[in-house]
Amino acid sequence: MNTRKSTIAIDGPAGSGKSTVTRKVAEQINYLYLNSGSMYRAVTLLASQREISPNNRTQLTDLVQKQCQIDFADNGKKTLLNGIDVSEELRHPEIEQQVVVIAKIPEVRQEMVKQQRRIAKNSGVIAEGRDVTTVVFPDADLKFYITASIEERARRRFNEFQTKGVACSFEQIENEIRIRDQQDKSRQHSPLKKAEDAIIIDTTQLEINQVIDLILKKIKEDQ
Numbered sequence: 001m002n003t004r005k006s007t008i009a010i011d012g013p014a015g016s017g018k019s020t021v022t023r024k025v026a027e028q029i030n031y032l033y034l035n036s037g038s039m040y041r042a043v044t045l046l047a048s049q050r051e052i053s054p055n056n057r058t059q060l061t062d063l064v065q066k067q068c069q070i071d072f073a074d075n076g077k078k079t080l081l082n083g084i085d086v087s088e089e090l091r092h093p094e095i096e097q098q099v100v101v102i103a104k105i106p107e108v109r110q111e112m113v114k115q116q117r118r119i120a121k122n123s124g125v126i127a128e129g130r131d132v133t134t135v136v137f138p139d140a141d142l143k144f145y146i147t148a149s150i151e152e153r154a155r156r157r158f159n160e161f162q163t164k165g166v167a168c169s170f171e172q173i174e175n176e177i178r179i180r181d182q183q184d185k186s187r188q189h190s191p192l193k194k195a196e197d198a199i200i201i202d203t204t205q206l207e208i209n210q211v212i213d214l215i216l217k218k219i220k221e222d223q
């Protein structure tokens with residue numbers, strides 16, 4: 001698809017499928033996939049490499065402001081931390097555990113927002129993450145809020161775990177998603193909320209390809 005270079009922002013609750021959808025749409029329209037979660041993970045990795053505790057706000061602030069440049073390569077398939085591809089390391093369980101704490105620090109968020117805007121200046125981006133439609137790109141050309149019922153999101157996650165052979169109960173997962181929604185919506189900094197001008201896509205009854213087609217159609221209409 002031939003699109004003019006613009007900024008598209010997508011957010012929504014955990015387990016709504018927004019990451020997969022964003023990645024695939026970015027591929028289709030040849031835009032940079034700006035995965036904001038990877039940027040918070042990259043900061044966490046850097047802190048761990050420098051042996052800075054996730055609770056040391058002063059040192060973390062100094063680190064992100066002075067020694068942390070994050071970029072994407074290969075249309076967003078690779079995350080670069082100070083020029084080095086760290087895409088694999090970002091998925092380590094240690095990072096997974098610590099990122100939650102680091103992503104709450106206001107100074108870290110401010111710096112990431114700056115860097116997200118810098119990245120979007122240079123190319124057409126499709127950005128995904130908790131605050132991209134509300135805080136990072138309030139003037140995005142197009143905004144989507146992708147959601148699904150709690151039951152459906154729990155079912156998807158449960159199936160994923162079953163495939164991977166992870167032992168868990170459906171009720172446990174459903175409960176975790178309920179709690180996560182509550183935390184995401186009520187947190188002090190950049191809570192998850194629908195932007196007023198976002199197009200809401202409820203994927204409860206939709207297959208992933210139908211969601212992608214819907215978004216591509218909206219992008220085309222917006223050209």
Ligand code: DC
Pocket residue numbers: 036037038040041099100103104128129130131132
């Ligand atoms: O989407 P993810 O799991 O890669 O996100 C990693 C962490 O960063 C997760 O704790 C949510 C947080 N995050 C955030 O606070 N704001 C964003 N825009 C994106 C992710």
